[in-house]
Amino acid sequence: MKNDQKYARGYFMPPETSLEWTKKEYITEPPIWCSVDLRDGNQALVVPMNLEEKLEYFQMLVDIGFKEIEVGFPAASETEFTFLRTLIEQNLIPDDVTIQVLTQSREHIIRKTFESLKGAKKAVVHLYNSTSVAQREQVFRKSKEEIIAIATSGAELLKQCAEETEGNFQFQYSPESFTGTEIDFALDICNSVLDVWQPTTDNPVIINLPATVSMSMPHVYASQIEYMSKHMNYRDSVILSLHPHNDRGTGVADAELAMLAGAQRVEGTLFGNGERTGNVDIVTLALNMYSHGVDPQLRFDNIPAIIAVYERLTKMKVGERQPYGGELVFTAFSGSHQDAIAKGMKWREEKECVHWSVPYLPIDPKDIGREYEGDIIRINSQSGKGGIGYLLQQKYGLDLPPLMRENFGYCVKNVSDQKQQELLVEEIYDIFLNTYVNLKSPVEFVKYRYTDDDDFKTVVTIKSDGDAAIDISGAGNGRLDAISNALQAELDITYSDLVYKEHALERGSKSQAVSYIGVTAADGVVYWGCGTDVDIMTSSVKALFSAVNNLLRAKG
Numbered sequence: 001m002k003n004d005q006k007y008a009r010g011y012f013m014p015p016e017t018s019l020e021w022t023k024k025e026y027i028t029e030p031p032i033w034c035s036v037d038l039r040d041g042n043q044a045l046v047v048p049m050n051l052e053e054k055l056e057y058f059q060m061l062v063d064i065g066f067k068e069i070e071v072g073f074p075a076a077s078e079t080e081f082t083f084l085r086t087l088i089e090q091n092l093i094p095d096d097v098t099i100q101v102l103t104q105s106r107e108h109i110i111r112k113t114f115e116s117l118k119g120a121k122k123a124v125v126h127l128y129n130s131t132s133v134a135q136r137e138q139v140f141r142k143s144k145e146e147i148i149a150i151a152t153s154g155a156e157l158l159k160q161c162a163e164e165t166e167g168n169f170q171f172q173y174s175p176e177s178f179t180g181t182e183i184d185f186a187l188d189i190c191n192s193v194l195d196v197w198q199p200t201t202d203n204p205v206i207i208n209l210p211a212t213v214s215m216s217m218p219h220v221y222a223s224q225i226e227y228m229s230k231h232m233n234y235r236d237s238v239i240l241s242l243h244p245h246n247d248r249g250t251g252v253a254d255a256e257l258a259m260l261a262g263a264q265r266v267e268g269t270l271f272g273n274g275e276r277t278g279n280v281d282i283v284t285l286a287l288n289m290y291s292h293g294v295d296p297q298l299r300f301d302n303i304p305a306i307i308a309v310y311e312r313l314t315k316m317k318v319g320e321r322q323p324y325g326g327e328l329v330f331t332a333f334s335g336s337h338q339d340a341i342a343k344g345m346k347w348r349e350e351k352e353c354v355h356w357s358v359p360y361l362p363i364d365p366k367d368i369g370r371e372y373e374g375d376i377i378r379i380n381s382q383s384g385k386g387g388i389g390y391l392l393q394q395k396y397g398l399d400l401p402p403l404m405r406e407n408f409g410y411c412v413k414n415v416s417d418q419k420q421q422e423l424l425v426e427e428i429y430d431i432f433l434n435t436y437v438n439l440k441s442p443v444e445f446v447k448y449r450y451t452d453d454d455d456f457k458t459v460v461t462i463k464s465d466g467d468a469a470i471d472i473s474g475a476g477n478g479r480l481d482a483i484s485n486a487l488q489a490e491l492d493i494t495y496s497d498l499v500y501k502e503h504a505l506e507r508g509s510k511s512q513a514v515s516y517i518g519v520t521a522a523d524g525v526v527y528w529g530c531g532t533d534v535d536i537m538t539s540s541v542k543a544l545f546s547a548v549n550n551l552l553r554a555k556g
């Protein structure tokens, strides 16, 4: 794809950048968060939210902990206007939450905006006009001076309307399309607006520098923010805000670097809904901080519930790979990852770790309302013994000997491979039961008794497929050995190296004992069986019969 004629970089690197901020390692405190879901997110929906939907979404944002919420563009539509009136008239805005409204720098739109704000205790009024080269030339066809005049005339009118309207208003200005604007022109226009508003430290102005369309790598945007922060007039009385979009897939990186470079506030949306590729995703930003031990001061402790409301109201989908929220982002299918996670979880339990360091899981899924079971380890043909064993242990309390885990791992993997589908833990359990547990064919254990306890002489009643029950007897150096010897003699088989393990069931019926037995056939292959019974010895005998049955089946 030859493109050097068609495309060129459209952003403006500032004349100076210290890159000092690159030495900061992480973000040590959260910015002022402003949700723009109900405005930028809403304006990007196929069908914008209706009044009831906006009210419910607003409540969710409040519950998450947003203290600044851009509730809409009141001059845009009747719904937007009525929504704002409803919030105000029904007193639905908590005292510690400030609503924000967006307006173009056009007289009738500004007046309508203030009309919608009547009775609001406080609000941010957000004025914008576009400043990039492309917008000035193609859309507005105006000189730089004329573009500044659009901004300052709007700023004047905001001041006047605020004086005429009862309420406590804070002003915000955005040079829309900032990233395609010559940096010194962006500075000029912001300073001109600030000259009109005359901010003070008690009454600061928000200057919001949007990556309306993201055009550069993140360090360039951050350098632009650093430059603006250093050279802006009234800096102590300005809250420097970011509004990244995600056109290059770097919205989060843009915001993080720009915060390091001096920004104090971030506008974004849940799961990054917004125009085109979306606004920056606040969930990711906040939980990235959380994963560094910093409290983001937003509550995402029940992400599944938030997703359910989000998807219902926006009719958008949270993708499976969406950071933190996606259905599969804590899931390992692959064997080595599962093995490491299972071992990490065990380590954590054994060492009673406070610090989270489980491999492959950047945060504890439980912290955001995700379950371990069914979420983290899921089984398909890429899976291995570690994960499969972990699931059996977690859900059914079965702690298989390591070699049996391996045997079962291949067994499960083959089933998944043949079916070409994922296996649920219940299906895995069924495979386990059918493959190993209390097998009765070709030879069934009926009962046993000792004829001589000292010599471990035993009589066992067995029943072969289609035959009547018979008694067989044997002796050995232990009870199980005696039974095993009787069986080998009767069935004319030999095996050695009995691997044996038993435990009480950790889940479900705790009165059950579980035994696992592996027998090594003459050709070196190990055959496994499992027995369950209220009596521990009987569970061992059943395990032995199961292992022997597997050997007999394999030998035809």
Ligand SMILES: CC(=O)SCCNC(=O)CCNC(=O)[C@H](O)C(C)(C)COP(=O)(O)OP(=O)(O)OC[C@H]1O[C@@H](n2cnc3c(N)ncnc32)[C@H](O)[C@@H]1OP(=O)(O)O
Residues within 6 Å of the ligand: 040, 043, 073, 075, 076, 077, 103, 104, 105, 106, 109, 128, 129, 130, 139, 140, 150, 176, 212, 275
């Ligand atoms: C990057 C962003 O997300 S910005 C926010 C964008 N959001 C929205 O636009 C959603 C809500 N918007 C609307 O409902 C409508 O656009 C309205 C009600 C605001 C305005 O509607 P209309 O006046 O009918 O149409 P429209 O938006 O096309 O107006 C374009 C005119 O406004 C001018 N204009 C656009 N933005 C601005 C601005 N911020 N300040 C001043 N003038 C502007 C254009 O240059 C154009 O001028 P022209 O009439 O001289 O050609």
Ligand SMILES: CC(C)C(=O)C(=O)O
Residues within 6 Å of the ligand: 040, 102, 128, 174, 176, 177, 208, 210, 211, 212, 213, 243, 245
């Ligand atoms: C209105 C402005 C801030 C905006 O949404 C953008 O530039 O993306």
Ligand SMILES: [Mg+2]
Residues within 6 Å of the ligand: 040, 210, 212, 243, 245, 275, 279
């Ligand atoms: Mg935007």
